Amino acid sequence: MSWKKSEKLMDTIRHYASFPATGVSLRQMVQFGERPSTGTLFRASQFLAEELPIRLAHRVQELETLPDGLNDMPSVKKVADWYAQSFEEITTLPRPVLDKDVRERLLRPAKIPGKGTSWLSEATPNPSIEEGQYNSMNGTNNGWTKGRFPAARRYFAMVDDTGDWPPELQLYNQKFAKTLNRIKRRHDGVVTTMAQGILEYKRRRQRMQIDNNIQSFLDRFYMSRIGIRMLIGQHIALTDQSHYRDQSYVGIICTKTFVKDLAQEAIENARFVCEDHYGLFEAPKIQLVCDPGINFMYVPGHLSHMLFETLKNSLRAVVETHGQDKQDFPVTKVIVAEGKEDITIKISDEGGGIPRSAIPLVWTYMYTTVERTPNLDPDFDKSDFKAPMAGFGYGLPLSRLYARYFGGDLKLISMEGYGTDVYLHLNRLSSSAEPLQ
Ligand SMILES: Nc1ncnc2c1ncn2[C@@H]1O[C@H](COP(=O)(O)OP(=O)(O)OP(=O)(O)O)[C@@H](O)[C@H]1O
Numbered sequence: 378m379s380w381k382k383s384e385k386l387m388d389t390i391r392h393y394a395s396f397p398a399t400g401v402s403l404r405q406m407v408q409f410g411e412r413p414s415t416g417t418l419f420r421a422s423q424f425l426a427e428e429l430p431i432r433l434a435h436r437v438q439e440l441e442t443l444p445d446g447l448n449d450m451p452s453v454k455k456v457a458d459w460y461a462q463s464f465e466e467i468t469t470l471p472r473p474v475l476d477k478d479v480r481e482r483l484l485r486p487a488k489i490p491g492k493g494t495s496w497l498s499e500a501t502p503n504p505s506i507e508e509g510q511y512n513s514m515n516g517t518n519n520g521w522t523k524g525r526f527p528a529a530r531r532y533f534a535m536v537d538d539t540g541d542w543p544p545e546l547q548l549y550n551q552k553f554a555k556t557l558n559r560i561k562r563r564h565d566g567v568v569t570t571m572a573q574g575i576l577e578y579k580r581r582r583q584r585m586q587i588d589n590n591i592q593s594f595l596d597r598f599y600m601s602r603i604g605i606r607m608l609i610g611q612h613i614a615l616t617d618q619s620h621y622r623d624q625s626y627v628g629i630i631c632t633k634t635f636v637k638d639l640a641q642e643a644i645e646n647a648r649f650v651c652e653d654h655y656g657l658f659e660a661p662k663i664q665l666v667c668d669p670g671i672n673f674m675y676v677p678g679h680l681s682h683m684l685f686e687t688l689k690n691s692l693r694a695v696v697e698t699h700g701q702d703k704q705d706f707p708v709t710k711v712i713v714a715e716g717k718e719d720i721t722i723k724i725s726d727e728g729g730g731i732p733r734s735a736i737p738l739v740w741t742y743m744y745t746t747v748e749r750t751p752n753l754d755p756d757f758d759k760s761d762f763k764a765p766m767a768g769f770g771y772g773l774p775l776s777r778l779y780a781r782y783f784g785g786d787l788k789l790i791s792m793e794g795y796g797t798d799v800y801l802h803l804n805r806l807s808s809s810a811e812p813l814q
């Protein structure tokens with residue numbers, strides 16, 4: 378069944394796109410509660426029922442006005458339609474009619490014994506982001522943007538939960554989570570489909586590389602996607618509390634993410650993919666130096682992704698520099714350091730490094746030294762972006778966005794002729810705001 382957007386829907390999208398997004402920090406998401414009650418979840422649903430359409434609307438508008446005909450590429454149109462359809466589904470979901478008492482109670486913050494009223498802590502500016510770096514609004518909405526942190530505190534808050542809530546609230550929460558689930562699945566293939574759109578554009582225009590405009594659009598677009606999926610994933614997990622019996626989880630956030638365990642797993646996965654890809658009996662070795670006690674609050678899925686992508690790059694460089702038939706490869710070292718502000722992971726390989734002139738290129742989407750970009754099968758849409766050994770040129774730029782999303786960063790220093798050091802900084806204060814879209 379094909380879906381078409383109406384003019385009326387586009388008007389509503391334009392209206393929502395005139396409001397700025399409200400950033401939420403990792404700490405705020407966790408303070409919001411391990412097992413939120415029906416009333417608290419309802420408040421969060423209400424917040425998201427406004428916040429997600431605002432974020433989706435910005436993306437639809439931007440996708441539709443991309444320069445140089447990029448907006449006309451079939452895959453780009455497909456992605457824009459997914460965003461518009463999801464916008465429609467959230468904004469048309471009927472909300473329960475509540476009587477005055479319930480409405481007032483929903484606005485009363487919970488009192489936590491010994492702690493007073495449970496307003497969330499303020500988000501602090503994200504240290505890795507210059508103001509407006511990932512913002513598509515070009516500072517036209519300053520009046521609104523200034524108020525963004527108090528807004529997050531107002532909406533994303535625990536409510537007074539003494540006594541029962543009317544059944545409509547619970548019903549709405551369930552319906553809302555179901556809608557979010559459907560949306561999340563619809564958007565699974567966004568990264569691959571957008572990559573396909575860029576390929577279509579590069580072929581049509583006979584371009585080798587994308588220009589700065591498109592590069593910064595993609596940065597904004599994928600950063601926004603990380604944020605949207607984080608909010609959606611967190612809300613679904615909090616509504617369906619059966620998944621996370623583990624005490625250290627709040628939704629998809631793990632308050633005790635043990636770096637050594639995750640790094641070990643990423644090393645095994647990257648070596649496995651490397652052995653498989655090059656037909657090696659044994660992939661180059663990776664040495665891990667990490668105090669087993671190091672842990673912090675993070676989203677384990679994000680950390681695994683970044684480690685896996687950077688380790689794969691190192692293994693590929695080592696194998697290709699020293700030759701596949703070599704018996705003994707130089708060992709890649711992964712060193713984890715714990716500071717007050719950051720946990721830093723350094724990945725040092727002896728894979729020959731990268732020429733200085735190519736360093737800016739490694740951060741651009743679709744830059745890869747793989748000769749033939751693997752064909753993007755349209756059926757691939759269904760799954761999330763799972764890269765093979767290499768080939769799309771998305772590994773580094775996307776990993777850097779994941780790092781920056783929670784106030785960290787990813788840096789790369791190379792010694793051409795010897796090897797590369799990648800520094801993955803992870804901000805452990807967890808109070809920094811999302812880069813706003
Ligand atoms: N550790 C490294 N040593 C040498 N070259 C590297 C290293 N890491 C990255 N590169 C270079 O940077 C390019 C881009 O890396 P990136 O991870 O973004 O994409 P990719 O590995 O080619 O593809 P994929 O999207 O599948 O990860 C690589 O093709 C490679 O040439």
